[in-house]
Amino acid sequence: MKNLKIAVFALFATAALSAQEIAxxxxxxxLNSNFQKEYANATDIEWELDKGNYKVEFDLDKMEKEIWYSKNGEVLKTEMEVAIEDIPTAVAATIKNNYPNYDIDEIELTEENGKKIYEVELEKWFNDDVKMLIAADGSIIK
Structure with missing residues (x-):
């Protein structure tokens, strides 16, 4: 768990250097109008300028979500928390088959270039946490 906290801190420190929050x-x-139409129920909305693209972080239905837009308004990438019951059967089977005695701590779905990748964090009492990257078809990426 300590390693996870260090990794999260490093991730936020790096992100803070590369992205700048904007009003x-x-x-x-x-871009803002299209976002508001599609995500009218979003809360805690924060916009950033990230390497020339626009990134919006927000909460929707108690789940965190991030979207990267090009200057033209094209969606480049999305990341969102996913509830355990919402993951594909193939992804659930891969987790169960490879780590049957671990509990799922967190699942995040990244969609980019037409590909869906699930980042899964697993935990087990008195064991190191495990992080897996799994494609939507259940194949292990990492």
Whole structure:
């Protein structure tokens, strides 16, 4: 768990260096308008300028979500927390077959370039946490 905390801290420190939070009035109007239409129930909305692209972080239905947009408003990438009951059967089977005695701590879905990848964090009492990357078809990426 200590390693996980260090990794999360390092991730946020790196992200803070590469992305800059921006005010809503600095977001292109068409991009913000399209976001508001599609995610009208979003809360805790924060916009960032990240390497020339726009990133929005928000909560939707008590789950965190992030979307990267190009300057033109094209969705480049999404990341979102996923409830255990919402993962594909193939992904659940891969987890169960490879780590039958571990509990799922967190699942995040990344969609980019037409590919879906599930990042799964597993935990077991008195054991190191395990992180897996699993494709939507259940194949292990890492």
């Amino acid at each position: 809503i009035d600095k977001v292109p109007a068409n």
